[in-house]
Structure formats: structure tokens, C-alpha cells
Amino acid sequence: MNKARKAEIARLIESGDWLHVAGSRRNIKEHDYYKVVSDLLGLDEVQQLKDFRHHIVTNRFQHSLNVSYYNYRLCRLLRLDAESAARAGLLHDLYDYDTKHYTSGVHSLRHSAYHPMVALERAEAIVPINDRERDMIVKHMWPVTPARPKYAETYVLTFVDKYCAVIEFLLPQPKRLRTWVKKRRSDRKERRREKALMRTISV
Ligand SMILES: [Fe+2]
Numbered sequence: 001m002n003k004a005r006k007a008e009i010a011r012l013i014e015s016g017d018w019l020h021v022a023g024s025r026r027n028i029k030e031h032d033y034y035k036v037v038s039d040l041l042g043l044d045e046v047q048q049l050k051d052f053r054h055h056i057v058t059n060r061f062q063h064s065l066n067v068s069y070y071n072y073r074l075c076r077l078l079r080l081d082a083e084s085a086a087r088a089g090l091l092h093d094l095y096d097y098d099t100k101h102y103t104s105g106v107h108s109l110r111h112s113a114y115h116p117m118v119a120l121e122r123a124e125a126i127v128p129i130n131d132r133e134r135d136m137i138v139k140h141m142w143p144v145t146p147a148r149p150k151y152a153e154t155y156v157l158t159f160v161d162k163y164c165a166v167i168e169f170l171l172p173q174p175k176r177l178r179t180w181v182k183k184r185r186s187d188r189k190e191r192r193r194e195k196a197l198m199r200t201i202s203v
């Protein structure tokens with residue numbers, strides 16, 4: 001993609017005419033996925049997720065959108081309930097506090113067990129939630145939390161959530177990755193050269 005196109009997309013994202021997810025260059029407003037979640041995207045509670053940093057390099061809104069989109073795509077591919085998957089994906093982290101301010105001493109639960117319950121409570125307060133969506137939201141941390149998913153869609157979401165956390169962390173840093181790979185290669189070459197030199201000296 002050339003510089004002008006990148007700048008144009010950045011402008012469209014800024015204006016709200018373009019929605020993107022990590023790992024894809026398409027405008028997801030043009031995808032059939034968008035129709036399934038457009039009502040949720042307009043809610044203040046969902047928009048407020050932009051105020052919270054998430055997984056170090058992104059915000060909670062972008063992470064939830066990533067999970068929602070890929071959960072929809074994967075569940076549709078597997079002929080599961082893709083609509084519930086998209087909606088629960090968008091709401092699975094709907095908690096309204098900064099994760100680093102959570103202190104387990106104050107609550108009896110660890111954050112991994114606590115935040116899905118807050119997300120579910122808040123989601124149920126703003127939209128009707130079906131059984132599948134409830135299971136997906138409240139058990140999305142499995143197997144970190146012990147309650148086993150009841151539905152196939154929940155297993156998919158637990159995988160997609162972790163997959164998104166990884167790509168969110170790695171994709172914005174391709175330069176850093178390339179530098180790391182180059183350094184590893186040159187270190188290996190250097191070690192081989194040293195070994196060869198040692199062999200010629202010892203002969
Ligand atoms: Fe979460």
C-alpha cells in the first residue's frame with residue numbers, strides 16, 4: 001500500500017467512515033458483519049471502551065472489535081451462531097475501569113475471574129443477551145478460569161480472544177520483529193565464524 005493510500009485510510013478512520021480490525025486492511029463497515037453489530041457500536045458504553053488501554057498497545061474498543069469480527073468469521077465458517085458470536089465478542093470485555101487499577105486485595109476474586117462478570121452485568125443492562133452470548137461473555141477467560149464453556153461458540157471465542165491479544169501486540173511492531181530476526185541471524189553467523197576459526201587454530 002502506498003503512502004497516499006495509507007494517509008487516506010488514516011483520514012477515513014479518524015472521521016469514523018472506516019472501521020478496521022488488526023490483521024486486515026478492509027473497511028469492515030462494508031462487510032456483512034457490520035450489520036450484526038452496528039446497533040451496539042453506537043452505544044455510549046461500547047464507545048467508552050476507547051478510553052481504556054488494553055493489552056499494552058491497543059484500546060479496549062479496538063480489542064473488542066477485533067475479537068468480535070474474527071469470532072463472527074470463524075463461527076460462520078464453522079456453521080455456528082455467528083451473530084451471537086459477533087455480539088458477545090464486542091461485549092466480552094465491557095468493564096469500565098482501568099485494569100491496572102484493579103487490586104485483588106479489595107475484591108475476593110482475581111481480575112481474570114472478576115471482569116467477565118462485570119462485562120456481563122453491564123451488557124445485560126443495555127441490551128437483551130441470549131444464553132449463548134451470556135456463556136461467551138462470562139466464560140471467555142477459560143481455561144484461566146475453571147468454568148467450562150457450554151457452547152461451541154464459547155470455545156471459539158476463548159481461542160479468538162487469545163489470538164487477538166497476540167496479533168495486537170505483534171502487528172504494530174513489524175520493524176522491531178524484523179530487527180530481532182536479523183540480529184538472531186547475524187549472531188548465529190558470528191558464532192559459526194568463531195567456531196570455524198577455533199577449529200583452524202586447534203589444527
Ligand atoms: Fe477479558
Ligand SMILES: [Fe+2]
Binds near residue numbers: 063092
Ligand atoms: Fe478480551
